[in-house]
Amino acid sequence: MGNVLKYKLKAAFSAVVLLLAAPPAHAAGLPQLDVEKFPPQLIWLVITFTALYLLMSKIALPRISQVLEERQHRIEDSLKKAETLKGEAEAAREAYESALTNARAEAHTVMLETHNRITADAASRQADLSARLESEIKAAEAGIGEAKDLAMGSLAEVAADVVMAMTEKLTGDAISEKDIAGAIDAAMEGRS
Amino acid sequence: MANPLAQFEIKTLVPIQLGSVDASLTNSGLFMVTTVAAITIFLTLGIRSRNVVPGRWQSMAELSYEFIAGMIRDNVGSEGRKYFPFIFSLFMFILFANLIGLIPYSFTFTSHIIVTFAMALFVFLGVTVIAIARHKMHFFSFFLPKGVPMVMAPILVPIEVLSYLSRPISLSIRLFANMMAGHTMMKVFAGFVIPLGIFGGWAPLGVDIALTAFEFLVAFLQAYVFTVLTCLYLNDAINLH
Numbered sequence: 001m002g003n004v005l006k007y008k009l010k011a012a013f014s015a016v017v018l019l020l021a022a023p024p025a026h027a028a029g030l031p032q033l034d035v036e037k038f039p040p041q042l043i044w045l046v047i048t049f050t051a052l053y054l055l056m057s058k059i060a061l062p063r064i065s066q067v068l069e070e071r072q073h074r075i076e077d078s079l080k081k082a083e084t085l086k087g088e089a090e091a092a093r094e095a096y097e098s099a100l101t102n103a104r105a106e107a108h109t110v111m112l113e114t115h116n117r118i119t120a121d122a123a124s125r126q127a128d129l130s131a132r133l134e135s136e137i138k139a140a141e142a143g144i145g146e147a148k149d150l151a152m153g154s155l156a157e158v159a160a161d162v163v164m165a166m167t168e169k170l171t172g173d174a175i176s177e178k179d180i181a182g183a184i185d186a187a188m189e190g191r192s
Numbered sequence: 193m194a195n196p197l198a199q200f201e202i203k204t205l206v207p208i209q210l211g212s213v214d215a216s217l218t219n220s221g222l223f224m225v226t227t228v229a230a231i232t233i234f235l236t237l238g239i240r241s242r243n244v245v246p247g248r249w250q251s252m253a254e255l256s257y258e259f260i261a262g263m264i265r266d267n268v269g270s271e272g273r274k275y276f277p278f279i280f281s282l283f284m285f286i287l288f289a290n291l292i293g294l295i296p297y298s299f300t301f302t303s304h305i306i307v308t309f310a311m312a313l314f315v316f317l318g319v320t321v322i323a324i325a326r327h328k329m330h331f332f333s334f335f336l337p338k339g340v341p342m343v344m345a346p347i348l349v350p351i352e353v354l355s356y357l358s359r360p361i362s363l364s365i366r367l368f369a370n371m372m373a374g375h376t377m378m379k380v381f382a383g384f385v386i387p388l389g390i391f392g393g394w395a396p397l398g399v400d401i402a403l404t405a406f407e408f409l410v411a412f413l414q415a416y417v418f419t420v421l422t423c424l425y426l427n428d429a430i431n432l433h
Contacts, residue, residue, distance in 0.1 A: 030197065031304075032372065037202040038306045039214050044221030045307055052228045052285055057277035060235040064257045067242050067250075074244055 159184045196379035200303055200372065220301040227288045227301075234288075256284065260419070267423035271430045279426075282311070283419040290371060290411030294404070302414075303371035305364060312364035315422050323429035334432055363421055370414045374407045 031037070160180045167175050206217040238253030246254055260280045264272040272279075286302055293300025301307050323331045335352040336345055381403055384396040 031200040031202060032306070032368070034202065036214070037218065037220075040204070040208075040216045040218050041202065041220050041301070041304060041306055042310055043210075043213070043215045044217065044224050045301075045310055048221070048224035048228045049281065049285060049311075052231060053277060053281045055228070055232050056235075056281045056284070060232065060239070061257065061277055061280060063239050063242075064235065064254060067239055067246075068254065068257070070242070071244055 156181065156184050156188065196376045196383065199299070199375060199379060202304075219299045220304065220307070223289070223292060223299045223301050227285060227292055230292060231284045231288050256280075263420060263423055267420065268427045268430060272423070272426060275426060279419060279422060282315075282422060283415055286311075286367065286418055287412060287415035290415055291408070293371070293375070294407055294411060300371050300375055302367055303375055305368045308368040309360065309364035311418075312360040312367075315363065315425065316360035319422075319425045319429045322426070323432070326430065327432060331432070334428070359421075359425065363418065367414050367418050370410055374403075374410050378403050378407060 160177065163180045163184065164175065164177070167173065203219045204216045205219060205222060208215045208217060235253050235256070238249040241247070241250065243250055257280070260283055261276065264276055264279055268275070289300065289302045292298055293302065323334070335349050335356065337348070337352070340348055378400060381396060381400040385400060388396045
């Protein structure tokens with residue numbers, strides 16, 4: 001019996017030793033409620049958060065806001081420039097269009113002038129030509145009239161010759177030239 | 193199975209004693225320093241090239257700036273401009289602490305009530321000081337909503353005062369409890385991967401992966417909630433009702 005009690009005591013003792021040797025967290029419950037560990041956490045929280053606040057407010061945030069502002073300015077500048085360029089392009093387009101209109105009007109005038117000049121030229125040439133033709137026709141007609149008169153004049157003579165020769169052959173007598181001429185003249189009068 | 197609460201233990205790394213106060217650098221303190229360094233590197237190196245057309249990293253730095261600037265503009269208004277560096281620091285501090293805490297074997301100092309309560313108390317006191325400095329005695333009209341009959345005042349005023357005083361508590365417990373519960377859950381399910389994997393195959397591992405993804409959401413969401421509530425309290429202080 002004594003031995004059993006001795007063993008039991010020994011076992012109980014070693015159990016107590018094991019419990020005491022175990023990590024304190026197992027014995028103390030939640031590590032979050034270990035009040036002894038509060039001060040170092042709070043002190044380091046104050047140190048690190050103050051450092052973070054200073055780093056953010058003095059260095060990091062001004063840099064970021066500067067970059068953002070620069071970008072904003074850049075965008076605004078670009079927009080402004082685009083606006084100006086657009087205005088310039090508009091002006092150039094208007095200038096081009098007015099130039100085009102002017103050129104069209106000018107071309108039209110030149111065309112009209114040329115047309116008029118050519119027409120006038122052609123008309124004057126036509127007039128010249130017809131005048132020349134007229135005079136030539138007149139000259140030709142005059143020539144023809146002369147030739148006709150000449151021919152008509154010699155006709156009586158030829159007829160007298162023919163009549164004289166014929167009567168000489170037919171009758172053997174010669175008729176006086178004066179009679180023949182009178183007869184021919186009378187005949188021609190009657191015909192014409 | 194490892195104790196799921198062991199990950200929250202504070203371990204002294206460099207013992208420092210300031211008089212009778214223990215100012216040792218602990219794993220918690222080390223991760224606070226790491227968080228501040230990570231935020232500073234993330235922002236200053238991200239913005240260093242100052243590109244007009246930002247790259248991915250610069251976009252993220254600018255995005256975090258504009259996110260908080262927009263939050264203050266929407267919730268506080270133009271008067272909140274001067275508190276921007278503080279709100280920004282607060283958001284980044286909690287967000288990076290939560291995210292760095294998700295790296296295996298690291299430490300999440302936002303899972304400690306004393307840290308979150310200190311931050312919440314600072315916000316609460318700061319906001320109250322701003323409100324009193326701005327509105328003097330008029331500040332106390334905050335506890336009696338407009339248009340309420342005077343008969344109701346004896347009931348309403350204590351309720352309003354109580355709800356005002358409980359702000360730092362709810363603010364700190366929300367963050368602390370979310371982080372602690374999430375990390376404990378991940379640890380518990382991680383402990384199931386081998387023992388239950390024998391029966392469930394890949395399922396326990398899948399659950400732990402899903403939980404990890406969920407924790408990333410929680411890490412961001414809790415930082416956002418803490419910051420938004422700070423903004424709303426600041427708005428109350430500046431504009432009263």
